[in-house]
Amino acid sequence: MNTLLQYGFTDRIGALFSFHFPSGVQPARIVRADRGRVLVATPDGILHLDSPDSLVTGDWIGLVGDGRIAGHLPRSSLLQRKRAYDPLSEAQALAANIDLLGVVVPLDRPLSTNRLERTLVAAWDSGAVPLVVLTKADLSSRFDGVVAETVDRARGVEVLTTSAEVGDGLEHLRGRIGAGQTLALLGPSGAGKSSLINALVDDARQGTGEVRATDGRGRHTTTARELVPLGDGGVLMDTPGLRGFALWDAEDGLSQVFGDVEELFARCRFRDCAHESEPGCAVQSAIASGDLEERRWLSYRKMDRELASLHRRQNVAEQRRYGRSFHRVAQEAARAKDYRNRFREG
Numbered sequence: 441m442n443t444l445l446q447y448g449f450t451d452r453i454g455a456l457f458s459f460h461f462p463s464g465v466q467p468a469r470i471v472r473a474d475r476g477r478v479l480v481a482t483p484d485g486i487l488h489l490d491s492p493d494s495l496v497t498g499d500w501i502g503l504v505g506d507g508r509i510a511g512h513l514p515r516s517s518l519l520q521r522k523r524a525y526d527p528l529s530e531a532q533a534l535a536a537n538i539d540l541l542g543v544v545v546p547l548d549r550p551l552s553t554n555r556l557e558r559t560l561v562a563a564w565d566s567g568a569v570p571l572v573v574l575t576k577a578d579l580s581s582r583f584d585g586v587v588a589e590t591v592d593r594a595r596g597v598e599v600l601t602t603s604a605e606v607g608d609g610l611e612h613l614r615g616r617i618g619a620g621q622t623l624a625l626l627g628p629s630g631a632g633k634s635s636l637i638n639a640l641v642d643d644a645r646q647g648t649g650e651v652r653a654t655d656g657r658g659r660h661t662t663t664a665r666e667l668v669p670l671g672d673g674g675v676l677m678d679t680p681g682l683r684g685f686a687l688w689d690a691e692d693g694l695s696q697v698f699g700d701v702e703e704l705f706a707r708c709r710f711r712d713c714a715h716e717s718e719p720g721c722a723v724q725s726a727i728a729s730g731d732l733e734e735r736r737w738l739s740y741r742k743m744d745r746e747l748a749s750l751h752r753r754q755n756v757a758e759q760r761r762y763g764r765s766f767h768r769v770a771q772e773a774a775r776a777k778d779y780r781n782r783f784r785e786g
C-alpha cells in the first residue's frame with residue numbers, strides 16, 4: 441500500500457512533480473516539522489529526516505535517493521502570521537497546501553467574535569476555503585445562542601456543528617473532505633481540535649487535555665502541526681491552540697471578511713475620510729443608524745491599523761537594506777577612484 445496516498449497524493453500532485461523535478465526524485469509530504477527535523481510520508485512509509493527550517497507541515501517535497509530534500513513544490517495555499525515579538529517584522533509560515541481551513545469555535549463558552557473574525561481573515565488569506573467548525577455540541581445548552589450567533593457572525597461561511605463526545609456532525613464533516621483534500625483545524629487551546637480528529641479517525645492517536653476548571657482555558661496540549669490520515673484519502677491537520685494571531689499581509693483576507701465595511705468608504709463625502717468625525721462619513725452614519733455594529737467597525741479598524749503598521753515597518757527595513765547596499769556601492773566607488781588617482785600620480 442502506497443503510504444503517500446493516505447497523505448493526500450493525487451494525480452495532480454504527481455503531474456506537478458514531473459513538471460518541477462527531474463525523474464528519479466521521489467515525492468513525499470511533510471507530516472510534522474520540528475526545528476530542523478521533519479517527519480516525512482513517502483510511498484514506502486514514514487521517515488525522520490533533517491531539513492531546512494523553511495519547510496512546513498503539508499509541504500510536498502522531492503526526495504533524492506540518499507534522503508536529501510531537493511526542494512518543495514509551489515504551495516497551493518500557505519497559512520502564515522507575523523512572528524510574535526519580532527521587531528524585524530518577518531512572516532512565520534505555519535502550514536502549506538491546506539484545502540479547507542476549519543476555524544474551530546467551542547460551544548462550551550461564550551463566543552469571542554473578534555477572535556472569530558481575526559481567524560477568518562487569516563483563513564481566507566491563506567488561500568484555503570474557510571469553514572467554521574463548532575465543537576462540543578453536547579455542551580451547547582450551557583451557552584444558549586452561540587450557534588445562532590456564530591452563523592450570524594460568520595457571514596456566509598459554512599458552519600458545521602460537531603460533537604466528538606456523542607458523534608454529532610462527524611459524518612457530515614467527513615463528507616466535506618474530498619479524496620486528496622487536507623482540512624486543518626485552527627482555534628484556541630481546549631476547543632477540542634485533537635478530540636475531533638480522534639473522533640473522525642476513530643482512534644485516540646492525538647493527545648487531548650482537560651480544560652482548566654478555574655477559567656475553562658486549555659492547557660496547550662498539542663505542540664506541533666501534524667497531518668493525520670482520515671483513511672479514505674482525505675487528510676486532517678491538528679494544530680496547537682492559538683494564543684494570538686498577528687496578521688501578515690492579510691489585506692485580501694480583511695476585504696473578504698469586511699467587504700461590507702470597505703464598501704461604505706466609497707460613500708463618504710471626503711475621499712480621504714478618516715471615518716472618525718468628518719461630516720458626511722458613511723461609516724459613522726451606518727453606526728448611528730444601527731446598520732453597522734460599532735464593535736465590528738472597531739474590530740476592522742484594529743486589524744487594518746495592525747497591517748498598516750506592519751507595512752510601515754517593512755518599508756523602513758527595506759530602506760535600511762537599500763541604504764546599506766547604497767553605502768557599500770558608494771564606498772567601493774570612492775576606493776576605486778582613490779586607486780585611479782594614485783595610479784595617475786605615480
Ligand SMILES: Nc1nc2c(ncn2[C@@H]2O[C@H](COP(=O)(O)OP(=O)(O)OP(=O)(O)O)[C@@H](O)[C@H]2O)c(=O)[nH]1
Binds near residue numbers: 578636679
Ligand atoms: N463534552 C465534550 N467535551 C469535549 C469534546 N471535545 C473535546 N472535549 C474536551 O475538551 C477538552 C480539550 O480537548 P482537546 O481535544 O485536547 O482540545 P484541543 O483544541 O486539541 O487543545 P490544544 O491541543 O491545547 O490546542 C478535553 O477535556 C476534551 O475531552 C466534546 O465534543 N464534548
Ligand SMILES: [Mg+2]
Binds near residue numbers: 635647648
Ligand atoms: Mg490539541
Ligand SMILES: [Zn+2]
Binds near residue numbers: 709724
Ligand atoms: Zn468616512
